[in-house]
């Protein structure tokens with residue numbers, strides 16, 4: 001659990017706290033993965049850390065980022081960001097916070113909200129830099145926080161609370177968060193609250209007991225999986241940033257297979273693409289062909305989701321169920337897919 005504050009005025013660093021990479025991590029980042037020279041890459045293109053240099057925005061994500069920045073920099077009250085696991089919520093929140101140049105504002109990010117009420121207030125008090133007394137007394141906490149946000153507001157700054165993985169917020173904490181949103185003047189909401197979570201969060205807010213919460217939402221955006229052409233742009237974009245030439249690294253069919261198996265979810269795209277590069281390197285084959293992607297999918301028990309031939313986000317990664325009737329090998333299925341020719345013509349970058 002990490003609660004950290006971004007107070008540029010105070011000269012603190014990232015809102016996510018100082019990163020303390022372990023020695024192995026920093027070495028592998030410096031020299032890149034073993035396969036890098038083979039593919040003409042300078043670094044790992046599909047690292048799972050949300051590195052801002054690798055940020056890729058589809059139109060929908062750019063819109064969500066715009067909304068998020070607006071939500072964080074103006075007095076908006078509550079904002080909801082919904083998206084399946086791996087669709088890029090945390091990445092977007094980091095990008096939005098990183099782009100806020102304003103030094104009078106302060107944001108606290110709660111990354112793991114499965115906390116008891118006292119722990120939650122303790123972490124917020126630390127994040128907002130409140131007194132020791134405010135860490136242990138809710139009355140003191142509210143008094144100090146109100147004074148701080150009013151003072152900052154008067155100076156033109158915003159105070160924000162971002163709760164990531166908010167679908168895991170215990171019910172009692174959701175209620176506490178709603179009450180924190182009551183800190184306001186006659187004309188403005190003083191504490192901006194952004195809740196990021198998986199679709200279950202939206203379902204929870206439909207519960208009649210949380211009706212009041214839902215009514216307070218001023219902004220809502222949803223992150224959806226990538227379409228095929230976006231998956232292709234995402235993969236080629238990351239390969240280029242890592243110093244490579246996309247068409248020499250993956251074949252088109254390999255990219256289609258990655259899209260199908262990942263259902264267009266960036267985290268899964270990264271995992272499958274990275275493992276396919278390892279596979280290509282092991283077999284000393286480039287560009288990496290579809291067969292290697294299929295091997296990776298088999299190893300991960302993720303089957304390409306055929307039907308994803310409309311260029312729409314795929315229906316969802318299909319997990320192989322134990323005991324299920326074995327299906328034809330993915331490569332064989334794909335050859336029978338009537339949509340493949342159409343699919344292949346929908347993006348450039350790969351031969």
Ligand SMILES: Nc1ncnc2c1ncn2[C@@H]1O[C@H](COP(=O)(O)OP(=O)(O)O)[C@@H](O)[C@H]1O
Pocket residue numbers: 046047048049050051054055056057061083084085086087088089090091092266267270
């Ligand atoms: N817009 C994006 N640009 C670049 N990489 C992304 C983007 N969205 C997601 N990713 C990649 O996918 C991984 C998972 O994204 P993340 O933000 O952690 O998803 P979520 O928070 O929705 O579970 C990130 O670490 C990053 O590598």
Ligand SMILES: [Mg+2]
Pocket residue numbers: 089090091164165
């Ligand atoms: Mg996340």
